[in-house]
Amino acid sequence: MEYFVQQLINGITLGGVYALVALGYTMVYGIIQLINFAHGEFFAAGGYMGVIMLTWLSAQGVPPTVCLVLSLILTMGYCALLATAVEKVAYKPLRNSSRLSVLLSALGMSIFLQNGLMLTQGVYDKAYPTEMTQGGLHFGMVTLSYMQIIIVVVTAVLLVGLNTLVFRTRIGKAMRATAQDKTMSALVGINSGRIITITFAIGAGLAAAAGIMVGLYYGSVRYDMGFVPGIKAFAAAVLGGIGNITGAMLGGFIIGMVEIMAAGYLSSEYKDVFAFIILIAVLYFMPTGIMGENVDDTRV
């Protein structure tokens, strides 16, 4: 029982990270039907910016908690700006081209960003100052580390924040309208270009938050760290029904949980396989994913 509870905690933590990254995929897809393959790189860039910010802020004598919150906000802001720039360069000029050219542009951007990180930050792992997040709570054999609590809390806050933004604000309304029909919403006075940029920026900000928390959780970041979580998060978004925000969250948690349980009860070497088997199975029986519907107007 304790073993199961421990694996459950591990699964929720990992699922939270996947969910945050998956949201960006799903939002961008929802609004312009683009699989943004460069999304994993925002996650990696966030990880790097996070370590730079944290190191710099703690050198200024800022107390650890403030340090964490501040670097989280600054990093998210930075990646949002980065995504805006990427969108301007790689996607905006192709807005009226075929979907394939945008997809290729996204792949190219991913390679470009990853190599950029490698050349500017080096090929070695960069260490996070993990001292501030050491320790945890022990309940018998079960350990709940502070970092796991932080990840779950931050994920929850961001998810609630995003839901409020999308379903309770004017911008959210504009986003949903643009997703439904770009031309029509433009006709009624919504600046759809700006809305698309904002969607990109928000998605990248969430990925950056995931990056910084993964850095803190595992203790280091690396230039190619965006690839695998990127693929998993993409799978999570598809699983949940791509284009659907609640679906992406659910998909993230399912992928994380399946991965941990497969590793915990079967074998670590097959955990990736099982995550994707679930994905294939769900898609076989529900081609639009768990929360996806064939009607377009539930998309962001």
Next chain:
Amino acid sequence: MNRIALKVLSLALAVILAAPAAALAADVLKVGTLSPLTGPYAADGNDIANGARAAVEVVKDQGGIPGFKDIVVQAEDSICDPRQAVAAANKLINEKVPVVVGAYCSSATIPASETLAEADIVMITPASTNEKVTERGLKYMFRTCGRDDDQSKVAIKFIKDFIKGGTVYIVDDKTTYSQGLADNLEKLAGAQGVKVLGHEHVNQGDKDFSAVLTKVKAANPAVFYVSLQNSASGALMLIQAKRMGISAKILAQDAVYHPQLMEIAKDAAEGVFLTFGYTDKETPAYKAFYAKYQPKYGEPGAYSAYAYDSAMAYLMAVKAVGSTDPAKVREAMLKNKFQGASKKINYLENGDSGSNYIIQTVKGGKFTNYWNPETGKLY
């Protein structure tokens, strides 16, 4: 008249074009290196290239090698991938290097060595510990580091004689190297009466070890054997093991040995044991190596000194026979016994140079000699 002028002119051109190439081929000694300069093992790979560079610089400072105007290092990237390694080996053959220091991953070294053997190029590996590397009867294959079978013997001896642990849990990452070591350990453990509570495999590049560590914690072994082919992954595992509250003694191996282990894991690395070659840092050879290496490339990594010694052994042999003829160089390398930066170098007939594994530990953020398997005593 015109025709003759044209002929003379073209002849002159041909001579001008051919001359530098010929001069280069004769006067420049190219030392090739093959190691993962990019990808997950880039840290160790760059250490290897830099180790060879340091050796070349030291030899040049001592006046170079008679008959050669210059010695240059040609570093190629193997990415720890068998196909890439073979492609890089072919490139080095085209570049006419007489020697290759490398590669890193045994799974890349073995196919690359087959290619290099066809061109009679001397290959000296500073880092591939798999037994097969020197057991295929390749004439010009040498190994400066130790062997996996020796490393596992030291590990099991330590578990049995020193920790007196009756149980061990093994985790490897499925590389030729890490799984080879782990399988060896499992076999030896059975023969020695140490109980193996579990043997798990993780994937290369995994960052989340929480599931497998929960298993380790539930099994509660006396020793947790971490066989990963990457010090950064090792560091991540140490951090997560500490958070999880695993109390087992952790024993790792030489691929986890790297300064970046402490840089990333910090105090989570304290007290971890590693099997690694014994290096006497007081020898003049080590001091010469360190003085050249550290200012330019930073603190030496796990395989820097082995790469340095590999290149040095070759250059000394070339100097002794005054040629790069592989047969002659092989003779000279077998005869040459010297104190290197990493250990006493003494190549045997099969190309091995013996293992010198001891148990080291991390103490105060530094690797320290801990236990001597020969005497069974602490350092």
